[in-house]
Every structure is written in structure tokens, then in C-alpha cells.
Amino acid sequence: MAKIYSASTTAPVNIATLKYWGKRDTKLNLPTNSSISVTLSQDDLRTFTTAAASEAFTKDTLWLNGTEESVTGARTSACLAELRALRKSLEDADPSLPPLSTYKLHIVSENNFPTAAGLASSAAGFAALVRAIADLYELPQSAEELSRIARQGSGSACRSLFGGYVAWEMGEKEDGSDSRAVQIATETDWPDMRAAILVVSAKKKETSSTTGMQTTAKTSPLFKHRVEVVVPERFKVMSKSILDKDFETFGQLTMADSNQFHAVCLDSSPPVFYMNDVSRNVISLIEKVNNLAGRVVAAYTFDAGPNAVLYYLEKDEPIVLGLLKAALPDLDGWQNKATVSAAVPDGVSEDM
Numbered sequence: 001m002a003k004i005y006s007a008s009t010t011a012p013v014n015i016a017t018l019k020y021w022g023k024r025d026t027k028l029n030l031p032t033n034s035s036i037s038v039t040l041s042q043d044d045l046r047t048f049t050t051a052a053a054s055e056a057f058t059k060d061t062l063w064l065n066g067t068e069e070s071v072t073g074a075r076t077s078a079c080l081a082e083l084r085a086l087r088k089s090l091e092d093a094d095p096s097l098p099p100l101s102t103y104k105l106h107i108v109s110e111n112n113f114p115t116a117a118g119l120a121s122s123a124a125g126f127a128a129l130v131r132a133i134a135d136l137y138e139l140p141q142s143a144e145e146l147s148r149i150a151r152q153g154s155g156s157a158c159r160s161l162f163g164g165y166v167a168w169e170m171g172e173k174e175d176g177s178d179s180r181a182v183q184i185a186t187e188t189d190w191p192d193m194r195a196a197i198l199v200v201s202a203k204k205k206e207t208s209s210t211t212g213m214q215t216t217a218k219t220s221p222l223f224k225h226r227v228e229v230v231v232p233e234r235f236k237v238m239s240k241s242i243l244d245k246d247f248e249t250f251g252q253l254t255m256a257d258s259n260q261f262h263a264v265c266l267d268s269s270p271p272v273f274y275m276n277d278v279s280r281n282v283i284s285l286i287e288k289v290n291n292l293a294g295r296v297v298a299a300y301t302f303d304a305g306p307n308a309v310l311y312y313l314e315k316d317e318p319i320v321l322g323l324l325k326a327a328l329p330d331l332d333g334w335q336n337k338a339t340v341s342a343a344v345p346d347g348v349s350e351d352m
């Protein structure tokens with residue numbers, strides 16, 4: 001029987017505090033602005049992926065949550081091609097290595113997110129896929145180098161290769177070689193950061209991120225101001241606030257950036273809506289709580305959907321969760337408390 005080589009890994013989700021929204025190159029997923037995120041660790045928020053290669057496999061196959069998915073799409077194909085090319089160069093240098101680059105792949109990927117949450121699934125998914133295959137191929141590439149590959153699967157996935165506080169530097173080169181994720185700080189540098197994931201709606205979003213951001217980039221007059229003036233300044237100040245553990249500044253900017261991201265969505269033609277009335281209630285409540293406290297107790301952020309992620313410091317957890325739970329008892333997800341995650345663990349390669 002032909003030998004099967006395999007490697008498994010898990011990848012966490014990341015939730016942006018300075019949003020990626022807009023591509024300057026849709027094929028390479030090169031963004032129009034740099035972004036910042038926090039990688040979250042929570043038992044119910046990760047993708048588990050196993051990649052296997054064997055001479056006996058007849059075609060590349062991907063099973064996502066038990067359903068066979070296409071591997072011929074541009075995004076997955078781009079990741080597989082890059083990883084195979086890196087493996088091939090190892091095999092060329094050392095002919096005693098098994099020729100895994102010529103074998104077909106079987107990839108099994110499971111998300112254990114509450115399906116209702118619809119949170120950052122492509123980010124964790126592509127990060128896990130790239131890491132599992134890189135481990136299977138025993139590639140020496142760093143997380144930063146792998147992030148350039150994951151980026152081609154889904155832009156935000158490049159940030160899930162790192163734990164802690166992560167920047168995706170947009171880069172300048174046309175080939176995307178300098179558009180990759182770097183770590184700003186580790187999870188232990190600012191360990192008392194917490195997040196709560198509030199499930200506002202289980203419905204699938206009507207406009208995908210990919211489509212929504214293209215509409216905005218093409219049609220929103222505010223968008224140009226955002227990417228040229230607002231984000232570059234915010235990127236510097238937010239990075240510094242993380243290094244200084246300055247929650248006041250970090251929280252203010254996180255909320256302001258979520259609001260501006262949704263503002264450029266509304267400024268698009270046709271307008272793109274992601275938040276609903278419950279989302280807006282969460283915003284009003286947090287603003288009130290912060291106002292009453294005279295400081296930023298919690299910061300909200302919303303991605304391309306109505307679900308809220310709140311960032312706060314551990315010491316404020318009783319206030320944040322207590323008050324909000326009392327005000328919004330029907331929201332799901334009060335139990336979805338997350339801490340800041342470590343990096344994607346290296347998977348274990350094994351031969352069978």
C-alpha cells in the first residue's frame with residue numbers, strides 16, 4: 001500500500017481593530033490599506049485542518065465541514081501552487097526526500113465555530129490550510145513568509161498565522177512580496193485583553209466581504225480619504241497604543257475605525273449594510289457605559305456582518321458583561337469570552 005504522509009494543525013480567528021477594506025490587486029489580494037487585528041483564543045473559535053499526500057491519491061480534494069469543496073478556485077489553487085513550488089525546491093536540493101510535491105493532496109478542514117456566529121471563517125480556514133500543508137512539506141519558511149501565501153487565499157487569513165497583536169503591512173510592490181503579516185506584540189505582552197463575541201444574527205451576510213469591498217473601492221468618495229489620510233495615521237497610533245498597553249487609545253480607535261468602515265460601506269453605490277438595529281443598540285450601550293464611566297471600559301467592532309466583538313480589559317469584565325447582559329438578555333454569545341491567542345502551533349508531520 002502506498003504510504004500516506006500527513007500533518008494536522010489548528011488556526012485561530014483574528015478580529016481586526018483597524019479594518020482591511022479594499023484591494024489594489026484582486027488576484028493577489030493586495031490591500032489598499034494596512035490593517036491591525038487581535039488573534040483570539042477561544043475553544044469554540046478555531047479551524048482544525050489535516051493535510052495528507054500520497055502517491056495513491058488521484059486528485060486534490062478538500063472537505064470543509066464534511067462537504068467536498070472545489071480546490072480549483074483561484075484562491076485555493078494559488079495557495080497550493082506556491083506551497084508545492086517551495087516543496088519542489090527542497091526536493092531538488094535533496095533528492096532523497098519523498099516527492100510530495102508531485103502527489104495529490106487530501107485536505108480535511110473543520111470549523112468548530114458556533115455556526116451562527118459567521119465569524120472570520122475564511123481567515124482561520126486559509127491560515128490552517130497553509131500551515132498544515134507547510135508542515136506536511138516540512139517547509140522552513142517563517143510565519144511571515146507563509147502569511148504571504150495565506151493572504152492569497154483570503155486577505156485577513158495572513159494575520160491568523162500569528163498570535164497576539166498583528167499588523168498586515170500593505171506593502172508597495174506589484175508582486176505582493178512585501179504585503180505580509182508581522183507581529184506587533186505577543187499575547188503575553190498585553191495579557192489582560194479580553195474579547196466577547198456577541199451573536200446578533202445567525203443569517204448569512206447578503207454581501208460577501210470580497211464583493212462589498214470592491215463596491216466601496218470603486219464607488220465611495222469617502223474611501224479615498226480613508227485609505228490615504230485616516231488609516232496611515234491610525235496605523236501608527238494604534239500600533240503604539242498596543243505597545244504602550246494604552247487601552248483608552250486602543251479602544252477609541254477600534255470603535256472609530258469600525259464606524260468608519262461601516263460609513264464607507266454606506267457611502268458605496270449601491271450602499272452596503274452589515275449592521276442591524278441590534279448592532280446599533282450594542283453601539284449605543286457601549287457608548288453610554290463608557291460615557292458614564294468617564295473612560296473606555298469596552299470597545300466594539302463589527303466586521304462584514306451584524307455580530308459584535310467587544311474588547312475590554314480583564315478587570316472590567318464584571319461591568320462589561322454584567323451591564324450588557326442585563327440590557328440585552330436575548331443576545332447569544334455571552335459565554336463566548338476569548339483571550340488573546342498564541343501563534344498557530346506547528347503541526348506534527350507523520351507518515352502512515
Ligand code: DP6
Pocket residue numbers: 015016018019020021029035122153154155156157209210302303304
Ligand atoms: C471586514 O479577508 O474576508 O473582516 O480577502 O476578499 O477574502 P477577502 O476578504 P476578507 O475581508 C475581511 C474584511 C473585514 C476586515 C478585516 O478583517 O480586516
